[in-house]
Amino acid sequence: MSTLIEAHPTVDPINYDDILNIVNHVRSQVTLTEEPKIGIICGSGLGDLAELLTERQVIPFTNIPGFPPTNVIGHKGNLVFGNLMGKFIVCLQGRFHPYEHNMNLALCAMPVRMMKEFGVRTLIISNAAGGVNSAFKWGDLMLIKDQLFLPGLAGFSPLVGINDPRMGPRFVSMHDAYDLSLRQLAHTVAHEQGIVLHQGIYVMSGGPQYESPAEVCMFKTVGADALGMSTCHEVTVARQCGIRVLGFSLITNIANQEADTAVEVSHEEVLVAAKEASERACKFVSGIVEKL
Numbered sequence: 001m002s003t004l005i006e007a008h009p010t011v012d013p014i015n016y017d018d019i020l021n022i023v024n025h026v027r028s029q030v031t032l033t034e035e036p037k038i039g040i041i042c043g044s045g046l047g048d049l050a051e052l053l054t055e056r057q058v059i060p061f062t063n064i065p066g067f068p069p070t071n072v073i074g075h076k077g078n079l080v081f082g083n084l085m086g087k088f089i090v091c092l093q094g095r096f097h098p099y100e101h102n103m104n105l106a107l108c109a110m111p112v113r114m115m116k117e118f119g120v121r122t123l124i125i126s127n128a129a130g131g132v133n134s135a136f137k138w139g140d141l142m143l144i145k146d147q148l149f150l151p152g153l154a155g156f157s158p159l160v161g162i163n164d165p166r167m168g169p170r171f172v173s174m175h176d177a178y179d180l181s182l183r184q185l186a187h188t189v190a191h192e193q194g195i196v197l198h199q200g201i202y203v204m205s206g207g208p209q210y211e212s213p214a215e216v217c218m219f220k221t222v223g224a225d226a227l228g229m230s231t232c233h234e235v236t237v238a239r240q241c242g243i244r245v246l247g248f249s250l251i252t253n254i255a256n257q258e259a260d261t262a263v264e265v266s267h268e269e270v271l272v273a274a275k276e277a278s279e280r281a282c283k284f285v286s287g288i289v290e291k292l
């Protein structure tokens with residue numbers, strides 16, 4: 001199976017040497033005096049966090065070979081190194097959504113493999129999601145306890161294809177995907193900051209269409225709490241390469257379950273809600289980084 005990237009026909013996201021070459025190319029554009037032990041993937045609403053870093057070194061995705069363009073409004077498209085709460089970190093300001101890139105999940109998760117090479121041991125990942133759990137309100141935060149990775153279950157795992165053992169094991173356990181001790185830490189921070197922090201199961205669909213009411217009901221029946229179109233491919237790769245993960249969703253809309261009283265959801269609504277939750281989410285993540 002070829003996973004070569006159309007725009008960069010010499011880069012293969014499942015080729016370990018290609019990943020190393022890209023990492024070295026990035027290294028040549030920055031001055032790294034230490035390894036970033038913490039990585040952050042900023043989903044919708046968390047992008048401003050990358051602006052809070054001090055001594056920032058910013059590399060636009062367009063300067064990174066093998067990186068496709070990010071087309072989703074609300075995602076800036078920068079790799080940012082810098083300090084947050086006294087810790088040196090690397091931040092992905094924007095991400096690749098599989099629906100933008102022909103469901104090439106290995107490509108979309110490639111930044112996680114790069115983070116591992118930079119030295120990342122802990123990854124904080126966020127997303128915008130539609131709430132299914134009836135206790136959730138617009139603007140709430142939900143810690144991800146577990147995931148339903150629909151593209152992965154359907155054969156679109158980022159781990160499909162030849163597995164170079166330098167990437168990690170062929171078969172990866174997802175039983176402890178969202179680290180328990182990190183979740184406990186997140187609850188402590190939320191409590192200190194007076195933030196509502198639910199916990200639940202995140203579903204990743206292929207998108208880009210939002211779910212129909214019948215699909216929302218189906219997901220609710222199987223235990224879903226929040227619905228989105230990202231994150232699970234990144235978490236899967238992180239677990240393969242031994243990075244521990246903390247994930248959370250900004251609940252930007254309430255997923256409608258009744259066709260007769262249809263409630264439209266739009267990307268604009270998602271962005272407005274994500275922007276509203278941004279300050280709270282940035283403070284939450286900063287509080288977690290401080291305690292890591």
Ligand SMILES: O=P(O)(O)O[C@@H]1C[C@H](O)[C@@H](CO)O1
Nearest residue numbers: 043044127128229230267270
């Ligand atoms: O990167 P995220 O997951 O925050 O992106 C949001 C959620 C959906 O993927 C997409 C459509 O609203 O944008």
